[in-house]
Amino acid sequence: MSDYRIASIPGDGIGVDVQIEARKVLERAAELHGFVLQWTEFDWSCERFAQTGTMMPDDGVQLLAGFDQILLGAVGFPGVPDHVSLWGLLIPLRRAFSQYVNLRPVRLLPGTNTVLAGRTAGELEMVIVRENSEGEYSRIGGRHGTGAGEFALQESVFTRTGVERIVRYAFELAKTRTGRVVSATKSNGIIHTMPFWDEIFAEIAAEYPDVHSEQCHIDALAARMVQQPERIDVVVASNLFGDILSDLAAAVTGGLGMAPSGNINPESTHPSMFEAVHGSAPDIAGQGIANPVAQILAGAMLLDHLGERAAAGSVSAAVETVLAAGEVATPDLGGKSTTAELGTAVAEAVKIS
Numbered sequence: 001m002s003d004y005r006i007a008s009i010p011g012d013g014i015g016v017d018v019q020i021e022a023r024k025v026l027e028r029a030a031e032l033h034g035f036v037l038q039w040t041e042f043d044w045s046c047e048r049f050a051q052t053g054t055m056m057p058d059d060g061v062q063l064l065a066g067f068d069q070i071l072l073g074a075v076g077f078p079g080v081p082d083h084v085s086l087w088g089l090l091i092p093l094r095r096a097f098s099q100y101v102n103l104r105p106v107r108l109l110p111g112t113n114t115v116l117a118g119r120t121a122g123e124l125e126m127v128i129v130r131e132n133s134e135g136e137y138s139r140i141g142g143r144h145g146t147g148a149g150e151f152a153l154q155e156s157v158f159t160r161t162g163v164e165r166i167v168r169y170a171f172e173l174a175k176t177r178t179g180r181v182v183s184a185t186k187s188n189g190i191i192h193t194m195p196f197w198d199e200i201f202a203e204i205a206a207e208y209p210d211v212h213s214e215q216c217h218i219d220a221l222a223a224r225m226v227q228q229p230e231r232i233d234v235v236v237a238s239n240l241f242g243d244i245l246s247d248l249a250a251a252v253t254g255g256l257g258m259a260p261s262g263n264i265n266p267e268s269t270h271p272s273m274f275e276a277v278h279g280s281a282p283d284i285a286g287q288g289i290a291n292p293v294a295q296i297l298a299g300a301m302l303l304d305h306l307g308e309r310a311a312a313g314s315v316s317a318a319v320e321t322v323l324a325a326g327e328v329a330t331p332d333l334g335g336k337s338t339t340a341e342l343g344t345a346v347a348e349a350v351k352i353s
């Protein structure tokens with residue numbers, strides 16, 4: 001029997017609520033599929049920041065290094081600036097563990113309502129491959145001057161290694177799907193980094209003659225995602241563009257409560273980290289009504305990355321069964337159920353197929 005060591009960081013707000021449900025479902029899948037998940041809980045959060053002045057201890061990265069994978073709820077809470085929670089926890093972990101792929105699969109699940117009329121489950125299915133270690137999210141820059149002369153500068157960093165590896169990942173992924181890749185660019189307005197990105201995209205595309213490739217400006221791609229989402233399969237995007245597009249993709253397929261994400265170290269030399277696309281949602285935190293599906297599906301991605309493919313498949317199937325039946329649904333899905341009721345229903349629906 002395989003044993004896996006999993007670090008759990010519930011974080012803040014609804015991160016805590018949905019993490020409990022995801023663990024419930026993964027425990028059930030592990031039991032049925034005959035492996036053991038050994039959880040270790042870390043209280044790293046904005047609450048910890050308020051008490052100690054740091055989101056995680058100084059040796060946080062070393063503490064996590066020995067784990068197989070990390071399951072993260074969400075961090076961020078009013079009172080702690082968002083750049084503190086992001087740069088004090090998420091970004092250092094993504095970079096220290098070389099989780100350079102942020103993989104965000106999106107599909108229209110049964111029993112959920114899309115804002116797009118007339119679409120049914122199975123019709124909308126795409127995946128955003130977001131660059132996760134450089135790009136627009138950089139520390140380079142600063143604030144200068146005072147008064148009316150005050151200004152801020154922020155630099156982006158695009159390295160050949162960084163762009164090549166994310167683009168190649170997208171092409172490899174496309175080979176296992178419909179064989180289409182679209183690159184999000186903006187080389188008309190951003191005249192140094194984006195033409196560099198486009199050039200590397202074209203070079204890698206030439207290595208994959210069987211994959212259909214095209215580039216599209218981010219603004220037009222955003223419109224296409226709403227008007228013709230069926231034309232999109234794999235999207236490869238820089239850190240910022242991928243961040244924005246994945247919230248949009250989640251919104252067109254039923255909301256942020258449905259969209260999982262993986263911060264993946266493809267070489268598996270470090271742990272990968274799985275989390276929902278959504279944040280800590282302070283507006284509904286503590287009410288027990290957050291939709292746990294995104295976090296449960298993030299858990300399915302974690303199992304898949306561990307190599308427990310059958311268990312991952314049975315978790316996704318359980319989510320679909322419960323949503324299709326429509327009897328247990330949180331308010332964002334038009335129902336009246338609680339986070340725990342939906343989590344328990346999914347856990348009970350996990351079967352060996």
Ligand code: NAI
Pocket residue numbers: 014018073074075076077078082085090256257258275277278279280281282283284289290291292294332
């Ligand atoms: P958010 O994703 O937390 O919430 C946006 C809207 O979607 C809210 O109205 C919320 O109620 C709703 N929503 C989100 N998840 C839901 C769920 N599972 N079920 C039902 N409704 C759901 O984004 P927001 O409000 O921009 O950020 C709140 C905090 O979260 C901030 O501090 C932000 O920095 C942090 N954040 C953290 C992330 C992370 O840990 N990876 C990612 C995004 C935001």
Ligand code: MG
Pocket residue numbers: 243244247277
């Ligand atoms: Mg985001």
